[in-house]
Amino acid sequence: MRYLVTGDQMKEVDHYTIDTIGIPSLVLMERAALAVVCEIEKLVNKKSRIWVLCGNGNNGGDGIAIARMLHLKGYRTTAILAGKRESATRETMIQLEIAKKVGVDLVDYPDFTFGECDLLVDALFGLGLNREVLGSYREIMDQVIASGPALTVAVDIPSGIHSGSGQIMGIAFRADVTVTFGWEKLGTMLYPGKEYSGTVVVAEIGFPEQSLSTIKSEFFTFEPGDANKVPLRPAYSNKGSFGKVLVVAGSRNMSGAAYLSSLAAYRTGAGLVKIFTVEENRTILQSELPEAIIATYDPKEADASTEAFKELLGKQCEWASVIVLGPGLGRESYVKNLVEEVLTNAYVPIILDADGLGAIADNPDLTGYFTENIIVTPHLGEMARLTGSSVEAIKKNLIAAAREYADRFGITCVLKDAVTIGALKDQRTYVNSSGNSSMAKAGAGDVLTGIIAGLLALGLEESDAAALGVWLHGRAGDVVQEKYGGYSLLASQLTEEIHTILQEQTR
Ligand SMILES: NC(=O)C1=CN([C@@H]2O[C@H](COP(=O)(O)OP(=O)(O)OC[C@H]3O[C@@H](n4cnc5c(N)ncnc54)[C@H](O)[C@@H]3O)[C@@H](O)[C@H]2O)[C@@H](O)CC1
Numbered sequence: 220m221r222y223l224v225t226g227d228q229m230k231e232v233d234h235y236t237i238d239t240i241g242i243p244s245l246v247l248m249e250r251a252a253l254a255v256v257c258e259i260e261k262l263v264n265k266k267s268r269i270w271v272l273c274g275n276g277n278n279g280g281d282g283i284a285i286a287r288m289l290h291l292k293g294y295r296t297t298a299i300l301a302g303k304r305e306s307a308t309r310e311t312m313i314q315l316e317i318a319k320k321v322g323v324d325l326v327d328y329p330d331f332t333f334g335e336c337d338l339l340v341d342a343l344f345g346l347g348l349n350r351e352v353l354g355s356y357r358e359i360m361d362q363v364i365a366s367g368p369a370l371t372v373a374v375d376i377p378s379g380i381h382s383g384s385g386q387i388m389g390i391a392f393r394a395d396v397t398v399t400f401g402w403e404k405l406g407t408m409l410y411p412g413k414e415y416s417g418t419v420v421v422a423e424i425g426f427p428e429q430s431l432s433t434i435k436s437e438f439f440t441f442e443p444g445d446a447n448k449v450p451l452r453p454a455y456s457n458k459g460s461f462g463k464v465l466v467v468a469g470s471r472n473m474s475g476a477a478y479l480s481s482l483a484a485y486r487t488g489a490g491l492v493k494i495f496t497v498e499e500n501r502t503i504l505q506s507e508l509p510e511a512i513i514a515t516y517d518p519k520e521a522d523a524s525t526e527a528f529k530e531l532l533g534k535q536c537e538w539a540s541v542i543v544l545g546p547g548l549g550r551e552s553y554v555k556n557l558v559e560e561v562l563t564n565a566y567v568p569i570i571l572d573a574d575g576l577g578a579i580a581d582n583p584d585l586t587g588y589f590t591e592n593i594i595v596t597p598h599l600g601e602m603a604r605l606t607g608s609s610v611e612a613i614k615k616n617l618i619a620a621a622r623e624y625a626d627r628f629g630i631t632c633v634l635k636d637a638v639t640i641g642a643l644k645d646q647r648t649y650v651n652s653s654g655n656s657s658m659a660k661a662g663a664g665d666v667l668t669g670i671i672a673g674l675l676a677l678g679l680e681e682s683d684a685a686a687l688g689v690w691l692h693g694r695a696g697d698v699v700q701e702k703y704g705g706y707s708l709l710a711s712q713l714t715e716e717i718h719t720i721l722q723e724q725t726r
Pocket residue numbers: 233234237244245247248249251274275276277278279281308343344345346347348349350351352353356374375376400
């Protein structure tokens with residue numbers, strides 16, 4: 220697990236480290252610069268023409284220190300000063316004085332003659348970027364981009380990317396490598412910032428771990444090694460020890476979603492899976508997944524909400540320790556009754572997905588049944604229907620959209636996208652770092668609900684199951700992509716790689 224921070228949180232950490240702990244600002248700057256130089260040296264040789272574009276803030280100060288270190292090592296380096304020297308921060312002025320004394324080639328932007336550039340070091344804006352880039356700064360960035368540097372290394376975050384949201388503030392540099400300090404910023408984790416950051420290197424420059432305690436460190440991601448967080452299956456156990464997952468899914472002509480969710484729950488470790496679906500799906504599901512128990516209902520009875528239907532469904536809910544509700548249910552009118560009955564009868568964790576969410580969007584009163592053990596897993600289209608916002612508006616701030624929905628009902632909201640967000644009910648926010656575009660394919664979401672159900676069945680609580688499930692799902696996608704490339708993934712293959720990730724447990 221690793222913590223992530225917004226730019227504002229990182230500034231608080233900076234202040235605490237400097238003012239309370241007492242590590243001088245220039246010491247941090249020196250270590251930051253050294254860390255960047257270490258990465259630069261992997262990319263260039265002594266003949267390379269290096270431009271270091273420096274702003275007036277401390278990001279620019281890092282840049283001038285980098286230019287000095289490269290110059291002293293014999294690299295052909297020019298530091299281009301984008302702002303007026305007299306308005307630089309205290310640390311940046313000190314760096315300028317040092318650089319002058321050791322003969323660094325320092326050129327004010329208006330005097331700079333553009334030519335060929337092998338490596339651009341982007342030290343124009345860091346965490347201090349707080350508004351759209353306009354006017355002369357925009358002109359400078361346009362001109363630097365037009366001159367086509369072969370490679371770009373960004374200091375802390377590519378200039379123009381907002382450190383909290385990953386949004387482009389008018390214009391941004393595209394880095395091949397971003398060297399960031401202390402903890403990764405949300406801005407390089409979230410699109411489009413993620414795409415503009417290239418490879419992100421997190422450099423440890425001396426912030427003590429305790430400095431994180433000054434902020435509410437709510438953002439985190441998982442990484443290799445975190446498979447250990449999946450509960451062990453003790454030796455002294457039986458199938459009942461590992462949960463009973465009820466999958467309320469599938470409809471006429473749609474059996475695949477029920478199959479994929481159920482298979483994924485079993486592959487993640489659930490002891491028993493029962494599929495509650497329409498009679499038409501019985502034969503196909505029994506032959507595809509004989510390990511699952513099948514119970515069926517008549518949609519006409521569901522539509523009329525007969526006592527027999529209610530009793531049947533009530534019994535299933537009583538049996539279950541975890542419920543998946545929604546994949547492939549379709550959009551017939553009876554789905555509302557089905558969803559309402561489950562929500563009123565079940566007192567166990569429920570993962571509400573796909574057409575189950577559609578029923579909620581069409582009947583917002585159903586949210587009145589939401590309890591804290593609900594996990595919703597909408598993709599952006601479903602989220603737009605649930606909230607009445609546009610997909611574009613949600614995309615601009617995924618974290619806020621997920622958090623707002625989760626907090627409104629006190630539930631867990633997994634907002635699925637290229638970077639999936641888990642707004643967890645315990646107030647932590649998971650930002651996913653696994654997965655790839657080969658997973659943008661029908662059925663992938665059904666597998667995710669099954670994985671989360673499997674983790675709940677193994678005994679994780681909702682927040683942990685949601686976050687770890689998203690990560691496992693993406694890791695499985697990464698393994699499939701490694702084996703089959705970026706085009707050919709089938710959602711069922713994700714289920715076939717769950718074991719690969721679970722085997723990464725090192726206990
Ligand atoms: N001592 C420290 O605080 C440390 C700071 N570090 C570096 O310092 C950076 C943060 O420094 P600062 O807080 O000075 O911020 P920046 O260096 O990112 O620059 C902020 C400056 O740019 C201006 N600005 C913001 N948006 C603008 C826009 N759109 N157009 C024009 N001007 C704009 C601000 O008014 C401010 O003057 C970090 O990203 C990191 O690189 C590191 O050296 C580690 C230690």
